[in-house]
Amino acid sequence: MRPKVNKHYLGIDFGGTNFKFGVVDSEFNLKEFKIMSLGKLKDPRVSIVFIKDLVSDLSKKYKLMSIGFGLPGPVDFETGHIHYLVNLKNWRNIGWKKLMEQELKIPVFLDNDVNAATLAEYYLGSGRGCLNMMMVALGTGVGGGLILGGKIYRGASNVTAEIGHIPLSIKGPKCNCKGIACLESYIGNQNLLNYAYRILHKHPESVLSAVKKKKLIISLEDITDAAKAGDKFAIDFWNDVAEKLGQALVGVVNILNIEKIVIGGGVSAAGQFLFKPLRKFVRVRAMDIQAKNVKIVKAKFQNKAGIIGSALIAKYALEKRSF
Ligand SMILES: [Zn+2]
Numbered sequence: 001m002r003p004k005v006n007k008h009y010l011g012i013d014f015g016g017t018n019f020k021f022g023v024v025d026s027e028f029n030l031k032e033f034k035i036m037s038l039g040k041l042k043d044p045r046v047s048i049v050f051i052k053d054l055v056s057d058l059s060k061k062y063k064l065m066s067i068g069f070g071l072p073g074p075v076d077f078e079t080g081h082i083h084y085l086v087n088l089k090n091w092r093n094i095g096w097k098k099l100m101e102q103e104l105k106i107p108v109f110l111d112n113d114v115n116a117a118t119l120a121e122y123y124l125g126s127g128r129g130c131l132n133m134m135m136v137a138l139g140t141g142v143g144g145g146l147i148l149g150g151k152i153y154r155g156a157s158n159v160t161a162e163i164g165h166i167p168l169s170i171k172g173p174k175c176n177c178k179g180i181a182c183l184e185s186y187i188g189n190q191n192l193l194n195y196a197y198r199i200l201h202k203h204p205e206s207v208l209s210a211v212k213k214k215k216l217i218i219s220l221e222d223i224t225d226a227a228k229a230g231d232k233f234a235i236d237f238w239n240d241v242a243e244k245l246g247q248a249l250v251g252v253v254n255i256l257n258i259e260k261i262v263i264g265g266g267v268s269a270a271g272q273f274l275f276k277p278l279r280k281f282v283r284v285r286a287m288d289i290q291a292k293n294v295k296i297v298k299a300k301f302q303n304k305a306g307i308i309g310s311a312l313i314a315k316y317a318l319e320k321r322s323f
Helices: 044-061 096-104 113-124 183-187 189-200 207-215 220-228 232-256 266-270 272-285 288-292 302-318
Strands: 007-014 018-025 030-037 063-071 081-085 088-094 108-112 133-138 142-148 260-265 295-298
Touching: 007 044, 007 113, 007 302, 018 302, 030 302, 044 063, 044 088, 044 096, 063 096, 063 113, 063 302, 081 096, 096 108, 108 113, 108 302, 113 133, 113 142, 113 260, 113 302, 133 232, 133 266, 142 183, 183 189, 183 232, 189 207, 189 220, 189 232, 189 266, 207 220, 207 232, 220 232, 220 266, 220 272, 232 260, 232 266, 232 272, 232 288, 260 266, 260 272, 260 302, 266 272, 272 288, 272 295
Parallel strands: 007 063, 063 108, 133 260, 260 295
Antiparallel strands: 007 018, 018 030, 081 088, 133 142
């Protein structure tokens, strides 16, 4: 076997439904990537055993210097403490860094998963070359991460940039966060599909009506495909999504005067059908100077952002770099 001379870093993206891990070298080239369903790993005890085996296996092949975790919920980057994880009920008040370091004998760091994705895009992806950036992750939920003055902004208690919970109106659907008419209640993946179903029956002329008849369901990809084929219903649908997201982003742009907004997650696959009307909406509605200085771009790493960011946190924190 070749000697393990090169330094490597393990990034683990612990999502609400999937467990992803990746190994990168010092230049953040991805050497290994795997995605699996969370399944039994929802139980922290099962997770600990699994991660121990995983690290032991990977260590045969790579010289692992440190491990970074991206976790879905409020966690304390400084102390390595998990307050709780959203949608994973047994993960509450765990001194994860200390526990993992005892088990693995390798330095461990952790951060919120959207912060990890934000750092990946900022240092290595579509956010490079600016000082102030917002990441928007569009999925089941709508998450955000914020870089201000070249550093991740953590706020008073590590719960910043919750763009999904910006209210769009005084009245509207109730959100899990206690809020009313939150952005996420409109453009979270499932909410988008529910909305599409609600309005589709009024549009028998849309190709999506035929798709639904055939498959019984439609997906967001189907809506993008229909838009590509020139379907008016589908194009209007993405225009509507762009307006809702744009409404929240105008507030962000006016307040923060950021230079870049990086948009990732499944919905960003709608490409120009989302980005074109979104850019226009922000340009027209935001204050002139802020609007002129902000670029809205698609994320580079998509479903790998979390693991690359977690590995980046592992490396930078080990090197005591501030980020
Ligand atoms: Zn909310």
